[in-house]
Amino acid sequence: MTVTIRDATPDDEARWRELWKDYLAFYEVTVDETITDSTWRRIFDPASAIFMRVAEVDGKVMGFTLSLTHEGTWIHGKDCYLEDLFVDPAARGRGVGRALMDDLVSLSKKNGWSRLYWHTSEENKTARALYDSYVENDGHIRYRINF
Ligand SMILES: CC(C)(COP(=O)(O)OP(=O)(O)OC[C@H]1O[C@@H](n2cnc3c(N)ncnc32)[C@H](O)[C@@H]1OP(=O)(O)O)[C@@H](O)C(=O)NCCC(=O)NCCS
Known part of the structure; x- marks a missing residue:
């Protein structure tokens, strides 16, 4: 099995x-279809900070990360926020999720970003097992008001 991580291209849309x-x-x-459409467009919009990396397994896209970079008040460089990580159930347990995480760590170092961070549900044991292998959770809890 060969896993390749790369930038998304317009050809990846259907998958x-x-x-x-x-x-x-x-x-x-x-999620409203118009939001999905907008997310897809923003991945390729140079004015947007959103970017997508995809994992190809033996030539087929089987997973992705969606992230964005932003400024911060506690850092010189940028923060990279990983918003979405997903691996097709058919490809799970074979290192694809880890390859996608490793890729973001490498990109952060390469681009001089100051921090990489993400959230997950306390109950998401599978994702937490993966995340705990990178760093301890920092004990913050999230507050969010939806408007
Ligand atoms: C979380 C997810 C991305 C992991 O992808 P994956 O390709 O199966 O992960 P990997 O094969 O690279 O495994 C990485 C680690 O995850 C953990 N893990 C994977 N499958 C697991 C399972 N079934 N049970 C417990 N831990 C598991 C292990 O710690 C594993 O470490 P190891 O490589 O040392 O064994 C995938 O399960 C997924 O897409 N889940 C649904 C969406 C989701 O939860 N996204 C994260 C939201 S924040």
């Missing part, structure tokens, strides 16, 4: 939409 649908189903959420 990404399949994976995105499964990702939303995993979270049992509905």
Whole structure:
């Protein structure tokens, strides 16, 4: 099995939409189609900080990360926020998720970003096992008001 991590390209649209649908189903959420369209467009918009990396397994896209960089008040460089990580269930347990995480760590170092951070549910034991192998959680809890 060969895993390759690369930037998304416009040709990945149909496959990404399949994976995105499964990702939303995993979270049992509905995201308006116009938001999905906008997310897809922003990945390729130089004015947007959102970027997507995809994992190809033997030539087929089987996972992705969606992240964005932003300024911070405690740092010189940028923060990189990993918002979404997903691996097709058919490819799980074979190192694809770890390869996607390793890729973001490498990109952060290469680009001189100051920090890489993300959130997950306390209950997401699988993701937490992966994340705990990189760093201890920093004990912060999230507050969010939806408008
Ligand atoms: C979390 C997820 C990305 C892991 O992807 P994956 O390709 O299966 O992960 P890997 O094979 O690289 O495994 C990485 C680590 O995850 C953990 N892990 C993977 N599968 C596991 C399982 N079934 N049970 C417990 N831990 C598991 C292990 O710690 C593993 O470490 P190891 O490589 O030392 O064994 C994948 O399960 C997924 O997409 N889940 C649904 C979406 C999700 O939860 N996203 C994260 C939201 S914040």
